[in-house]
Amino acid sequence: MDIRLENVSMVFNGVTAVNQVTTTIKEGELVSLLGPSGCGKSTMLMLLSGLYQPSSGSIYFGDKNVTKVEAEKRGIGMVFQNYALYPHLSVLKNIMFPLKMQKVPKQEALERAMDMARLVQIDHLVDRKPGQLSGGQQQRVAIARALVKKPKLLLLDEPLSNLDARLRLEMREEIRRIQQEVGITAVFVTHDQEEALSISDRVMLMKDGIIQQDSHPQEMYRNPVNEFVAKFLGNPPINVLQASFVANEWKVGEHSISFTDTLQQLHIGIRPEDFYLEEESSAFLRGRVTHIETIGRDTLLRLDCGKESVRALVDPEANLHVDDIVHLGVKQDKVLYFNGETGERVLSGKERSYHLGIETDMEKHA
Numbered sequence: 373m374d375i376r377l378e379n380v381s382m383v384f385n386g387v388t389a390v391n392q393v394t395t396t397i398k399e400g401e402l403v404s405l406l407g408p409s410g411c412g413k414s415t416m417l418m419l420l421s422g423l424y425q426p427s428s429g430s431i432y433f434g435d436k437n438v439t440k441v442e443a444e445k446r447g448i449g450m451v452f453q454n455y456a457l458y459p460h461l462s463v464l465k466n467i468m469f470p471l472k473m474q475k476v477p478k479q480e481a482l483e484r485a486m487d488m489a490r491l492v493q494i495d496h497l498v499d500r501k502p503g504q505l506s507g508g509q510q511q512r513v514a515i516a517r518a519l520v521k522k523p524k525l526l527l528l529d530e531p532l533s534n535l536d537a538r539l540r541l542e543m544r545e546e547i548r549r550i551q552q553e554v555g556i557t558a559v560f561v562t563h564d565q566e567e568a569l570s571i572s573d574r575v576m577l578m579k580d581g582i583i584q585q586d587s588h589p590q591e592m593y594r595n596p597v598n599e600f601v602a603k604f605l606g607n608p609p610i611n612v613l614q615a616s617f618v619a620n621e622w623k624v625g626e627h628s629i630s631f632t633d634t635l636q637q638l639h640i641g642i643r644p645e646d647f648y649l650e651e652e653s654s655a656f657l658r659g660r661v662t663h664i665e666t667i668g669r670d671t672l673l674r675l676d677c678g679k680e681s682v683r684a685l686v687d688p689e690a691n692l693h694v695d696d697i698v699h700l701g702v703k704q705d706k707v708l709y710f711n712g713e714t715g716e717r718v719l720s721g722k723e724r725s726y727h728l729g730i731e732t733d734m735e736k737h738a
């Protein structure tokens with residue numbers, strides 16, 4: 373069963389929380405809703421769940437228009453940041469609770485709850501009270517409780533936000549495993565780009581209630597549609613340099629750029645990993661090292677390049693020090709161009725001919 377949203381909007385006394393969203397979530401897919409706080413992620417989940425009805429637009433589960441169908445009848449499982457477990461009930465009774473509400477016979481409810489406890493790997497803890505569990509274990513209980521009704525759609529609203537960094541990593545792998553084992557369609561809300569990129573089949577990145585881009589995680593990282601998307605993804609973040617138009621060509625510092633469009637402002641996006649240490653003669657940028665951070669297998673340099681400050685990930689073997697002068701080359705095919713006024717991505721002439729399947733003269737002669 374695919375889930376389809378058609379021109380869905382939600383307005384709260386003048387505030388448009390969700391703005392004309394049209395998208396399809398395919399059966400069995402895990403889709404992340406990503407974006408900064410206040411961009412409308414939770415409102416989207418509430419609309420999918422039926423706890424809110426949209427101000428306009430329609431929601432379909434398969435062929436059925438469910439826009440006016442109430443939450444209890446949609447077959448939804450929900451998991452929240454704060455677990456929302458019943459503290460006075462045992463883990464097993466917590467998981468069984470939704471079945472009790474549905475008046476499922478006790479023996480069957482017990483068996484189904486135990487199946488879920490095994491699925492989320494807390495079957496050895498079912499007699500405990502939630503207060504006797506770690507945060508990660510409590511979240512496992514909440515997931516088991518959400519799945520025990522065999523919902524058609526699992527909605528998770530920042531489920532990992534209350535966990536420490538290591539548990540967050542472990543639980544996001546677990547959520548992916550459980551989602552795939554059950555084969556359930558899931559929508560996972562997070563403001564953490566790394567979480568979204570790592571866990572999902574597809575990411576929808578929102579800003580001010582509008583979906584900016586809806587694509588495969590790696591595609592979004594490599595081919596962002598605008599500067600907002602480019603900046604929201606990636607840690608350390610992408611460098612955005614201002615080009616200047618001098619003597620009929622675009623330049624960054626002294627370096628000419630093979631970009632020929634006429635624009636008022638040109639921004640150049642380069643991810644830190646797309647720089648490399650280079651000989652002075654053919655370098656793209658020259659800068660003075662202001663910070664060095666070695667984190668595991670990466671060395672992150674912060675460089676003062678005159679007008680610009682730049683982050684570059686380089687070979688940790690290069691024996692560099694603060695105040696060293698460094699020359700950077702750039703992987704040309706990874707450079708992103710943005711219209712500085714609108715933030716929209718602009719394809720360079722070369723990228724355009726590539727998309728059209730035309731070889732440029734330059735490439736022919738290379």
Ligand SMILES: Nc1ncnc2c1ncn2[C@@H]1O[C@H](COP(=O)(O)OP(=O)(O)O)[C@@H](O)[C@H]1O
Nearest residue numbers: 384387388389408409410411412413414415416
């Ligand atoms: N029940 C509500 N009443 C009024 N405004 C709301 C309500 N829920 C959300 N909003 C507003 O809608 C916008 C989106 O909120 P929300 O969906 O909670 O964002 P997110 O989950 O991405 O942080 C915000 O401006 C928020 O203040």
Ligand SMILES: [Mg+2]
Nearest residue numbers: 410413414415
């Ligand atoms: Mg929220």
